[in-house]
Amino acid sequence: MADPERRQPLLLDEDLLAEDQDDETYSDELQSYRTSLSSTVTDYKWTHGRRFHSYREGTDAFPSLEKVVGNDLSPIQPSWVPPNVEFEVDDVESEWPERPPFDFIHSRYMCGSISDWPKFLRQAYSQTKVGGWAEFQDFHLVNYSEDGTLKEGNNVNKFYELLREACEKINRPVTVGVNLKKWAEDAGFENIEHKVFRLPLGTWPRDPRMKEIGAFNMLQFLEGLEAFSIATFTQVLGWSYEEVQVFLALVRKDAKNRRVHMIHDFHVVYGQRENLVKVTCIPPKIPAMANPKIPTIQLNDGTAFPIIGYGTGTAWFKRGDSPAVNRALVETVKTAVKLGYNHLDGAEGYGTEPELGQAIEESGVSRDELFVTTKVGASVRDIPAAIDASLKKLKLDYVDLFLIHNPFWANTEEELQEAWAAVEKVKASGKARSIGVSNFLKSHLETILKTAKVIPSVNQIEFHPYLQHGDLVPFQESKGIKTVSYGGLIPITRATGGPLDALLSTLAKKYGVNESEILLRWSLERKYVVITTSSKELRLASYLQALTFELTPKEVEEISHLGQQKHYRAFWAGNFASDDRS
Ligand SMILES: NC(=O)c1ccc[n+]([C@@H]2O[C@H](COP(=O)([O-])OP(=O)(O)OC[C@H]3O[C@@H](n4cnc5c(N)ncnc54)[C@H](OP(=O)(O)O)[C@@H]3O)[C@@H](O)[C@H]2O)c1
Incomplete structure (x- = not known):
């Protein structure tokens, strides 16, 4: 789990703390991150009267990809996708259909959706080409602080605890990141790399990159709160809809408290399917075998x-x-x-x-x-x-x-x-x-x-x-x-x-x-x-x-x-x- 980023605790942006900003100012600040993201995405480039994207322009690392298959449980995919992209609506927990193995399999944000992770990785292994790679990126939803500012009773913490409880009750854990490497090893992958990324919640870090990551993490946290919790809290934990809404207001408030420096981890594990039997392909005796009678x-x-x-x-x-x-x-x-x-x-x-x-x-x-x-x-x-x-x-x-x-x-x-x-x-x-x-x-x-x-x-x-x-x-x-x-x-x-x-x-x-x-x-x-x-x-x-x-x-x-x-x-x-x- 060697990760240079983990060597030092994240430093705080003291200036921001000194200003003691209120909730509204924080919301405005987050809004500016959202705007900056959408402007880079929609900053189109016009050439010869045609519109081209400029987001990561010219960085298609795999221009010769023959086919990309996306999988989702719901038929919510857009139709405006490149011609080499197709979607299948299926449950990745079911047996995967017979098909040629993939060069690369990528899975992300599946925590809370999968009940049998070892089987999921085994199925991925069985459909990775020999020599191909698979990558699993996921959260480990445990909230912590490096400077002791996260105290018991914090509502974001409570939220994570309740979400973990609900997801464990339905056998779909959200604490999966730390286990990904072992599951990948058990499935048979080789040359495994495991990287851990800290995701700060909010713009409190001093480092500009971590500050930006913290802002986006906060945006997705605030916007995803209801999606994560309405069904789980009402149907699994038995809360009323109103109780959830009241609680979420407290969670939002604590999430935006700049004096509490919360972090959770995001894990990336990738591995290769190696041909363990090192086959030396011996050239056949072609002259002797040319046009053999079978x-x-x-x-x-x-x-x-x-x-x-x-x-x-x-x-x-x-x-x-x-x-x-x-x-x-x-x-x-x-x-x-x-x-x-x-x-x-x-x-x-x-x-x-x-x-x-x-x-x-x-x-x-x-x-x-x-x-x-x-x-x-x-x-x-x-x-x-x-x-x-x-x-x-x-x-x-x-x-x-x-x-x-x-x-x-x-x-x-x-x-x-x-x-x-x-x-x-x-x-x-x-x-x-x-x-x-x-x-x-x-x-x-x-x-x-x-x-x-x-x-x-x-x-x-x-x-x-x-x-x-x-x-x-x-x-x-x-x-x-x-x-x-x-x-x-x-x-x-x-x-x-x-x-x-x-x-x-x-x-x-x-x-x-x-x-x-x-x-x-x-x-x-x-x-x-x-x-x-x-x-x-x-x-x-x-x-x-x-x-x-x-x-x-x-x-x-x-x-x-x-x-x-x-x-x-x-x-x-x-x-x-x-x-x-x-
Ligand atoms: N009735 C059915 O339900 C059913 C089901 C499956 C298959 N089949 C039939 O059986 C045919 C054979 O398919 P199969 O999957 O059963 O074939 P197989 O003979 O078990 O395996 C052939 C595959 O193995 C790869 N391969 C061979 N030697 C290798 C080595 N030393 N290292 C790595 N890879 C190696 C080849 O890859 P390269 O292309 O890279 O050489 C090839 O794709 C199918 O095409 C189909 O006609 C029928």
């Missing part, structure tokens, strides 16, 4: 299914229904195809079917040499329309595999069975060569098997050593349903620092590959099909080395055994208790 397994309907697939979700996921084609994805899919990937995994929900279709068209590879999967998500209640829409976006006449993306939308067994019956019709129509499901648990499979005319060919599930799913896999395999694994690299991407790290590193050295290939090979040794992805050609080429060596049965067993010691579910986690391994 082996296939046979599905229960006789279709040949390539055992490694390239996915267009996760890192590529597009938000909203943006019509703009992401050329980077088109080029990467073409690169994947050039490297030998002939199994391409898409979904309605990824928003990337147009890119996949464009890449297939531009790849020059004939349609029958590619195996294309898509999944129905949001349109699951109208499957005939969904497959037509997907085929249109993919610019294809048929897909090789059509999946129901997840079972969690269905409220009744019948709904799931009807959806499966509709998927069977898609196969019968020739619009999909094979059909299957994704993210189904044993109970969901049992439900559709009761009425199915066609047994699903696959169940595509998150599968890796830290999520091995109890008896799901033996069950589905016994029914002839192949296991397709996604998220196979999670032990070295999102769930690093686990019991497998050392073994993966040893095996990577032994076979002259990266940890990623060891993980992919582990799934292949278990006869599963793996779907993976990357935005990098080198890595995509590297993954294919998983086809060039074999793990011994003992090594496979060792990975399985060590993996059982940790549990991590990265996708659809909102549908499961945190310790649910089904």
Whole structure:
């Protein structure tokens, strides 16, 4: 908590004290700070007849930011925001939706809103990119003075005490700042910095910067008083509205008493998500691997299914229904195809079917040499329309595999069975060569098997050593349903620092590959099909080395055994208790 500002107590502006100003003068003084702030914001600059902002003019530190996502519990966001800003209205305490990880996550002023802070930071960690950063800024609402001028009975102090009491009663503490660092460490962040800033209340400090901070802090305190207290004091502490108003008048009066030098602290903690497993990306033996023939397994309907697939979700996921084609994805899919990937995994929900279709068209590879999967998500209640829409976006006449993306939308067994019956019709129509499901648990499979005319060919599930799913896999395999694994690299991407790290590193050295290939090979040794992805050609080429060596049965067993010691579910986690391994 090294903070140079804390070394010396704040010095007082003696001149101001000597003047013994009254309440009205103080209000005028604060008003002048407010005016100075708004004039810097609205001091527009006019060039060639157009108006430009001048507040922090030319200081956009991140001009190439692709997208900024803001989150709020209420739909109160302005519409006049830059085109790369979008808002989501959601509760950050709920499970965060599946999406690509962020380069930077920033949270501020959340005290009084969050009940499970450790979980909040863990969720942030799980959606921070490897190498990315997250920052948490918050108050620690305890009032103090450095010179003993704050005495018992002070109404500002009482206000803080009551606010703390109310917020603790509803399990949303306002004393969070001092804990942020520990929560960040526990969540897994590295390279953590913790800075503490003193916020004086009022213009009493001598130092001009602290005086200004004190003025703004006073303004926000006075203006926020009612917002902080009306609901909490009446609904939680049982006060009447009138009682609160009378008390707030006393609080305002004590807040403006220049002879009492109150301070509270503001904490800033930031940390990085490091890749704990230091993966040395070994250049693949490209000449030997150029255009490898990816082996296939046979599905229960006789279709040949390539055992490694390239996915267009996760890192590529597009938000909203943006019509703009992401050329980077088109080029990467073409690169994947050039490297030998002939199994391409898409979904309605990824928003990337147009890119996949464009890449297939531009790849020059004939349609029958590619195996294309898509999944129905949001349109699951109208499957005939969904497959037509997907085929249109993919610019294809048929897909090789059509999946129901997840079972969690269905409220009744019948709904799931009807959806499966509709998927069977898609196969019968020739619009999909094979059909299957994704993210189904044993109970969901049992439900559709009761009425199915066609047994699903696959169940595509998150599968890796830290999520091995109890008896799901033996069950589905016994029914002839192949296991397709996604998220196979999670032990070295999102769930690093686990019991497998050392073994993966040893095996990577032994076979002259990266940890990623060891993980992919582990799934292949278990006869599963793996779907993976990357935005990098080198890595995509590297993954294919998983086809060039074999793990011994003992090594496979060792990975399985060590993996059982940790549990991590990265996708659809909102549908499961945190310790649910089904
Ligand atoms: N059915 C479903 O519900 C579902 C859910 C999730 C995914 N999927 C499918 O599965 C595909 C694969 O996604 P996934 O998340 O499961 O992929 P994954 O194979 O677990 O991980 C791939 C990601 O790991 C990163 N990566 C690989 N090696 C790394 C290393 N050594 N250090 C740091 N990062 C590394 C890659 O990043 P770079 O881009 O930086 O190389 C890439 O983004 C998706 O695209 C989608 O098609 C399906």
